Amino acid sequence: MENHRGKGLSFARRIYLPRAIGLGVGFFSVGAALYPLGLPSWIWALLLFNGFAWPHLAYQISTRAAFPYQAERRNLLYDSMCGGFWAACFQFNPLTTVTILSMMTMNNVAAGGHRLFVFGALAQLAGVLSGWAIFGFKFNLTMTQTQVWACLPMLTLYPLALGMVCYQLAIKLSQHKRALSALSRTDSLTGLLNHGAWKDLLHLKFQQCRQHNTAATLALIDIDHFKGINDSYGHIVGDAALRQLSKALKHVLDEYELAGRYGGDEFCVILPSLPLNKAEAVMEQLREALQRYRHPDVPELRVSLSIGLARYQNVYKDALDWLDDADKALYTAKHKGRNTISVALSRPVTQDAGA
Incomplete structure (x- = not known):
């Protein structure tokens, strides 16, 4: 009323x-x-x-x-x-x-x-x-x-x-x-782009890289053992960790680097015009920032990140190939023990791609 x-x-x-x-x-x-x-x-x-x-x-x-x-x-x-x-x-x-x-x-x-x-x-x-x-x-x-x-x-x-x-x-x-x-394009909890909006930007950035042959790196970020955080400390503390990751992303990224919440505890970033080594350095800053985070009500809580990186390659048929490589790199980081960064391997150049 x-x-x-x-x-x-x-x-x-x-x-x-x-x-x-x-x-x-x-x-x-x-x-x-x-x-x-x-x-x-x-x-x-x-x-x-x-x-x-x-x-x-x-x-x-x-x-x-x-x-x-x-x-x-x-x-x-x-x-x-x-x-x-x-x-x-x-x-x-x-x-x-x-x-x-x-x-x-x-x-x-x-x-x-x-x-x-x-x-x-x-x-x-x-x-x-x-x-x-x-x-x-x-x-x-x-x-x-x-x-x-x-x-x-x-x-x-x-x-x-x-x-x-x-x-x-x-x-x-x-x-x-x-x-x-x-x-409609923003995740209400973190203030970052939501899944759909970020996927749209991914496809757009992929086309720009293909047309202009520019460098870009894709990062997938996952909070380690996030379900355990929710189960042990409650969803309010879990949401606080998600917001802290969002805040840290905004701090280490500039306005041209596009971050979104991919879903749940998984975040995604497009780092345009950055070579792989510089993108890895930025993600390392992010990982260290989350390690330093302490929740005021749960000081024993430790938050760590697993991150998968994939640089743009001309051999990709579409943006989903690029995203798939970043996802595989993220899985590798988790398999190695988490709290680390893994880089996707370069794909071999096929005859069709090199033509």
Whole structure:
């Protein structure tokens, strides 16, 4: 419910400025059309309230309501009903009628699409019928120069205000879209790329290495006896070890080296433009950093890493061949007793690969 209320408050804030500008400027358009008709003074008091007090009252009503979104939609229908009422009061002066009702219709469409457009049109009709019930069924098709000039601010300022609100909304939607895209590619526990996102980058990096014949090294990293850590100390301590590995990865890698959580306690890194010996030195820094890690609540815990490295080779048919070599090197590191780094052997150049 709090989430819905937050969205409703945001909606009310977006409507507030266009309504304040539109009704404030609209006061002069309606007033110019009403002035020649000699209507009673209570109409002018109502117009003053509608033009300058109602925008602020409507905002207070919607923001204090239990369901701000629904309250604001009702306020928009009140706006539409008032627009129809004023059109009947000034006897459907052509330019003022088109200006007022079209601006309100545009606001309804921008705020609620087809559904609010229909309900807004019905509210305008209800306002027209109310005006006719009070002042009779009348039309005045003449326009004065003053009325034309009074409509110009409404035709310029209000669309500008509404356009700015729509632009700001588009910017926010774009930001949310980028944030959601980042979340869909990120592992929530470690903040690194998730399995799918990292695999996509692996395929991309493989194609870049093949096209430009550049060096790159692939590393697969596994926390030794991670299941035992979870079983002995609990998953909270295990998660802390995973986050520590992520933190150490971010520390030893630069922005061009791409790390991800491959799954469980296995991590993966693409080290572009690094020869094998330098990549091995970076991974050694990582291994030593994890050996120094001490959990504050479990000081006896020791964390070690097994790491498999595979440099890019032209003989690979695809990225999965490269990944398979790194995985075999990781298995070798585990087989040798863990807490070590193993490097995949170079594959022999076949006749097809050398052609």
